Amino acid sequence: MTIGFGKYAKGYNQPVDVLPGRAWVTVLAGTTINLCLGCLYAWSVWLKYLTDEKYMLAHGWAGAMTAEQASNPKSMCILVFALLMIPGGKIQDKYGPTVSATIGAIAMGIGMIIAGTAKSYAGILWGFGVGGGIAMGVAYAAPVPATGKWLGPHQRGFFLGLTVAGYGGAAFYVSPLIKWMIVNQSLSSSFTVLGVAYLIVIFFCGLLLKWPEPGYEGPKPPEAWVQAQAAKGTSTTVDWVAGDMVKTWQFYALVLLFCLNTQAGLLIIGHAAKFIKPMLASGFILVSAGGALNALGRVGTGKYSDIIGRDRAYMLNAGAAAVCMFALPSVIRAKSLFLAFLFCMIAYWVYGGGLALMPSYTLDFFGPKNLGFNYGLVFIGWGLGAFMPKLGGWIRDVTGHYDGAFYVAGGLLILAILIAMVTKRPMAKSGA
Numbered sequence: 001m002t003i004g005f006g007k008y009a010k011g012y013n014q015p016v017d018v019l020p021g022r023a024w025v026t027v028l029a030g031t032t033i034n035l036c037l038g039c040l041y042a043w044s045v046w047l048k049y050l051t052d053e054k055y056m057l058a059h060g061w062a063g064a065m066t067a068e069q070a071s072n073p074k075s076m077c078i079l080v081f082a083l084l085m086i087p088g089g090k091i092q093d094k095y096g097p098t099v100s101a102t103i104g105a106i107a108m109g110i111g112m113i114i115a116g117t118a119k120s121y122a123g124i125l126w127g128f129g130v131g132g133g134i135a136m137g138v139a140y141a142a143p144v145p146a147t148g149k150w151l152g153p154h155q156r157g158f159f160l161g162l163t164v165a166g167y168g169g170a171a172f173y174v175s176p177l178i179k180w181m182i183v184n185q186s187l188s189s190s191f192t193v194l195g196v197a198y199l200i201v202i203f204f205c206g207l208l209l210k211w212p213e214p215g216y217e218g219p220k221p222p223e224a225w226v227q228a229q230a231a232k233g234t235s236t237t238v239d240w241v242a243g244d245m246v247k248t249w250q251f252y253a254l255v256l257l258f259c260l261n262t263q264a265g266l267l268i269i270g271h272a273a274k275f276i277k278p279m280l281a282s283g284f285i286l287v288s289a290g291g292a293l294n295a296l297g298r299v300g301t302g303k304y305s306d307i308i309g310r311d312r313a314y315m316l317n318a319g320a321a322a323v324c325m326f327a328l329p330s331v332i333r334a335k336s337l338f339l340a341f342l343f344c345m346i347a348y349w350v351y352g353g354g355l356a357l358m359p360s361y362t363l364d365f366f367g368p369k370n371l372g373f374n375y376g377l378v379f380i381g382w383g384l385g386a387f388m389p390k391l392g393g394w395i396r397d398v399t400g401h402y403d404g405a406f407y408v409a410g411g412l413l414i415l416a417i418l419i420a421m422v423t424k425r426p427m428a429k430s431g432a
Contacts, residue, residue, distance in 0.1 A: 082383020
């Protein structure tokens with residue numbers, strides 16, 4: 001097995017009928033890296049204690065943060081993450097996925113250690129927000145393009161969903177782990193211990209990420225699938241460069257679709273433990289379960305988008321999430337734990353599904369060759385969605401509840417459905 005800083009897995013330079021074992025190594029290594037980077041989704045557990053005056057003073061911090069302040073490191077992380085996906089994708093396309101993962105491992109370790117040792121708002125903002133954002137942007141840019149180069153066109157939704165499922169599923173294990181460390185050790189140790197562990201794991205998994213050599217072709221799709229796709233015209237045969245991609249209106253539509261799907265999910269992810277607290281004292285249980293649905297939503301949505309199409313899968317998900325957003329204020333007032341839990345799980349599924357749909361959309365529309373850089377540009381939409389957790393925190397501080405934030409999120413999801421209805425693959429001048 002090829003391991004090291006080279007780009008290619010040696011010996012994989014021919015067409016294949018089935019996905020080779022070396023491709024699975026890349027998929028599983030990428031999933032593991034994302035299991036580390038996905039600690040972002042456990043932020044609501046940290047937020048709960050960062051806003052607890054008694055706990056913060058007892059553990060040597062200057063005092064509690066407001067809900068808005070405690071949301072800022074996550075919002076900063078998301079923004080930096082999204083912006084660094086662009087150079088991260090370029091690094092991946094030029095130097096290979098191992099180099100991207102190594103840079104991310106170092107940034108993640110240093111950033112988390114700073115967040116834990118500074119014991120201040122500035123320390124967490126710079127350590128987790130900036131350092132963690134750099135790590136996520138550069139390292140997250142590696143697994144998806146590396147995986148995409150091994151796949152047949154009929155496998156993209158499922159396997160890219162599986163690769164990014166690690167990021168969504170991280171909250172399933174890291175939320176109770178963070179809770180345990182905060183309660184039994186300290187808030188600071190929850191950052192520093194994870195920082196050291198993540199540096200080691202991301203680095204070694206990064207050594208396993210490889211491309212197939214030139215000449216490799218992924219498994220051929222069934223003839224029925226080929227005919228159906230040809231009739232719908234949903235998949236390109238041309239590899240678009242970024243300069244041409246950004247001249248199409250479809251690129252901006254994908255960015256907007258990404259943003260609108262993201263904003264509702266991040267509202268739930270960022271504040272779930274807080275608004276569920278009156279009904280469920282152990283809010284990390286919801287966060288952990290949400291992590292599982294976030295991961296399953298990526299694999300599940302990816303799979304049914306391979307069958308029914310990206311646009312229909314997107315509209316189905318967005319419609320379900322919009323219903324949940326509009327219903328949550330009444331459900332929370334009624335203190336219905338079952339319905340609140342159910343609607344949050346649907347929101348987690350839909351949010352995760354977007355992270356499988358958007359790279360598959362990008363691959364279908366603009367081709368696999370430049371996917372790292374092209375998807376990095378589309379990923380800006382994910383970063384733009386970070387406005388909603390901050391807005392939600394501000395609305396909570398001003399009004400004492402999240403109702404207004406839920407209504408805004410639901411309305412934006414309706415807008416997303418309308419955009420998805422009209423967004424079709426661009427036609428390349430060279431005959432895509």
